[in-house]
Ligand SMILES: Nc1ncnc2c1ncn2[C@@H]1O[C@H](COP(=O)(O)OP(=O)(O)OP(=O)(O)O)[C@@H](O)[C@H]1O
Ligand SMILES: O=P(O)(O)OC[C@H]1O[C@H](OP(=O)(O)OP(=O)(O)O)[C@H](O)[C@@H]1O
């Protein structure tokens with residue numbers, strides 16, 4: 662049984678999605694013009710598609726699984742659900758207007774709003790009971806205000822530098838917080854082989870988020886030390902040849918690892934080592 666997976670072929674999500682699949686042990690295309698890759702050994706067939714179209718293929722059941730942006734999934738209205746966030750391609754979706762001309766969604770009544778995400782914007786306006794004209798543009802949305810096509814835009818904001826260049830300022834609440842997500846068809850049992858695929862990607866995320874920590878610690882401090890590095894399940898504690906000392910091995914979050922090392926040293930731990938995890942199943 663082969664599962665059919667939709668992978669972004671271009672744009673902000675493409676490189677990171679490919680990298681994640683590679684780390685999960687799947688074959689990748691060798692030429693960016695290649696449209697599909699069959700990896701029979703791992704039971705997958707990869708289809709390289711425009712990220713905006715991916716939810717549609719998965720919603721129709723043509724493909725089993727997809728990697729796309731949460732904002733693109735919601736905008737599509739496709740019958741597909743987010744199964745897991747993938748931790749890359751993060752962005753926010755915001756309103757913006759020339760400095761000082763708008764302050765909140767309620768003030769958008771009767772205004773002209775340009776966006777590439779008309780579905781998301783219309784749903785947001787409806788939620789707030791605001792009637793406005795939404796114009797769908799393919800891209801370079803920021804320029805539309807200066808060219809007189811719109812009063813306001815709603816667009817993906819990552820660093821905010823495009824908005825600044827266009828003399829626009831964000832206003833109102835965050836419409837949407839997005840990142841790359843794994844999607845499957847709504848209301849269907851997961852296809853055979855999907856669970857293995859999902860677990861492999863989860864393994865990549867965990868391997869990126871955690872590091873392996875090893876240290877030696879006197880017996881009297883083992884309990885306190887283990888509280889600092891509790892691991893995911895439970896740390897391995899094994900006796901050292903040296904009387905009264907133990908070796909501890911645990912996975913710890915990369916983010917707090919250095920502080921944990923300082924605290925463990927204070928407690929009397931020595932030979933504290935951090936190593937990267939290349940892959941894992943948890
Ligand atoms: N700086 C960014 N610009 C656009 N989209 C981004 C950015 N950072 C993350 N993303 C996410 O990438 C997805 C959009 O990808 P898509 O490939 O359609 O657009 P793109 O990266 O703007 O590419 P292009 O406009 O060249 O086709 C969305 O989920 C969006 O939230
Ligand atoms: O906050 P920033 O870091 O500036 O990134 C956000 C900008 O990047 C994207 O544009 P892209 O380069 O994809 O061009 P496009 O509008 O033609 O899609 C997006 O549509 C914003 O314009």
Ligand SMILES: [Mg+2]
Pocket residue numbers: 800
């Ligand atoms: Mg773009």
